[in-house]
Amino acid sequence: MDMPTPNPDVLRRKALVQQRLLKVLPEDAVIHDPAETRAYECDALTAYKCPPMLAVLPSTTQEVSDVLRICCEEGVPVVPRGSGTSLAGGALPTADCVILGVARMNEVLEVDYDNRFIRVQTGRTNLSVTGAVEEDNFFYAPDPSSQLACAIAGNIAMNSGGAHCLKYGVTTNNLLGVKMVLMDGSVVEIGGTHLDSGGLDLLGVVCGSEGQLGVVTEATLRILRKPEGARPVLMGFDDNEVAGQCVSDIIKSGILPVAIEFMDTLCIRACENFAHAGYPDCAALLIVEVEGSDAEIDYQLSKIIEIAKRHNPVELRESQSAEESAKIWLGRKSAFGAMGQLNDYMCLDGTIPVSALPEVLRRIGEMSEEYGLPVGNVFHAGDGNMHPLILFDANKPGDLEKCEAFGADILKLCVDVGGCLTGEHGVGIEKRDLMSHQYTPADLEAQMTVKDVFDPKWLLNPAKVFPLSASEARRNALMAAE
């Protein structure tokens, strides 16, 4: 993976930048010792590592503003970091950058049930947002698999989703407002506790901008009352295509499950060994969950089961208890960990139209043979968000490259059938150079002009999202000017 050559002029001024940062931050908030900056050398895309020049851990919006102003003045790139759980390399440093971690900013600032929102500092983890309101039977809906660790800052940067977004939407649909610091240190408030923008929807474009437009320090999030209950049904099929057809039939029937999750044989076996969820051994497994009162759940599940039966399932099991439900979900939610026990893997995130599911699964199977690398498929079938997991051996020379080429082919396939490169993980560095497959130069130019407005010097997380060749002139403009 190519990254830009570090700016030698910036590296030379490390001591000066460090000194200036120490004037606005407490000593323990400026990390400069190479032994310690190494802790920030990668995120959850561990194949790529590069220790930053410095890392800072501000505690207030004012401190964030001071850091950004100084870095802007010094021409130092800044890579914002939530909890470092990005699977796309969104928080991967460059050697000449300052990592700005928001982990120390994790307070709940306001909870308002009458208006159904919570205001938090963005270093707070996703799960602990729900944790702050769950005693009162409320929750924050987006639930990425990493929710125990991932920060709201990163969720906003990547517009994170989760298993339950078929019903509740992704981060952007649950974000009401932000306080954001721009690269020049100025602070803007966008949105708030009301609905929708009175002017242009800046909130919409900030969410999912991968930390390239500003650093969000506070967020107002929509919270929802917990449903009375939820219950999954597990169904197994001996054919992927049939499972795909079943998903489409359920959606067409007028029922809107909160989640429809899909796993293939390789994942089913790995998850079963790991979590002992009682999964059947078959070609394709669906977990379909509905919500409501007991009677509502019974009714919806009976309709879903009726549809499933038409597709000759090899297993059809409605959860009988909260314990069983938890077990069924534990299996699914530990899929990534379970696959990690088999080998190293690369997790993809393309989205496809649900109707293309059978074709795409078949092609992935064929490519797996061609590349000689096994693939497990686990994904959010209701919205077509796939997560093919390509297994490889990081210690085997050439395997990573082969895996990357395979991954790129899968993502191109997703685009070619009418889908996209990434449904919820973000582009980061991982899919950066594939953007040209989905977008024309004019499409990319339109997106890059947005960054021109928010961050004219292209200092915030500059080497991400756009193909390096496309962003090169903008990134180098500053160096050239000096």
Place this chain on the structure above:
Amino acid sequence: MKPETEAELAEIVADLKEPVRIAGGGTRGVAGPGTTIETSGLSGITLYEPGALTIVAKAGTPVAEIEAALEAEGQQLAFEPMDHRGLLGTVGEPTIGGVVAANISGPRRIQAGACRDFLLGVRYVDGTGRVVKNGGRVMKNVTGYDLVKLMAGSWGTLGVLTEVSLKVLPKPEATAAMAVQVPDAATAIQTLSAALKSPFEVSGAAYDPQTGRALLRVEGFTDSVAYRVDQLKSVLSDSGEIDEAEQPADLWRALRDVTAFHGQDGDVWRISVKPTDAPDIAARLQAYQTLFDWGGGLIWALASKATDLRARLGVHDGHATLVRVDAATADALGRFQPEPAGFKALTKGLRQKFDPRGLFNPGLMG
């Protein structure tokens, strides 16, 4: 000018020498003098997959055509776009591009989300005549920046939409509405809030001060609707006398289209607020008439002409838009809420990038 294809539109824009107005069906009340580019020539549903809950249509496609196609499959535009014709006295055929450009969402916005939340992808021609696409036709897509949301509600000022793709949802099997008789706005908002805080999935929450009724809508499968109505009755038993409202579909269409203000003299304002602020804010407006939607989060106000209601609002979290107004007042007060300096610098910068020659609906959004 009425281009028949996207390519023709792109050529027209590239050759423009002076500013233009952008119109879909011209029903949303922002038409002005001068040359107009009409998108109604770009019409037709290009793809509809009920099993994937997605529809793609050219921008000039009549909303009615889309709703008919969805109806045939038991689906709908869940954000419930309003028809402005009755309120504004406009004629013409509302288009899907117009709905998107204005981010038009109705009562169900409180539960299902706004138009922008259902918008999956756009194609548009920017101010230099360049064709740009963003997003796509799948429900989860974080590939690059989300210009889709930026285009929703940009009122044509960033580009001329040529095609939009939308997520659709199943149409509910049954709908019920309940009316709670309340003494004042404060009690009304408390009542709506109590319902919205319950797990019984309210899909409409309005208050009509003229009748003193707080109105709630429940949708879904027949048995489920009956159950939730019963549950809500017990949650709200202390709020006031509760009736089930007749003909819920008509009731909610009237709320969606603000029928109460039709044919009445005065300016019409649309004010987005924090719901619990609504009673105080509404009192400060000194309006002829008000109507509350979105659990109090949206106030419709009918007020004396050429009056700056924003000045009466004071500092609050939200914004006020002039929906029905004469041209002189629109010029004097601005249709859209003035933006704070930092925010304005960003929106101005974006307009300058998307439409560097300032051709599209100049002055409309500030």
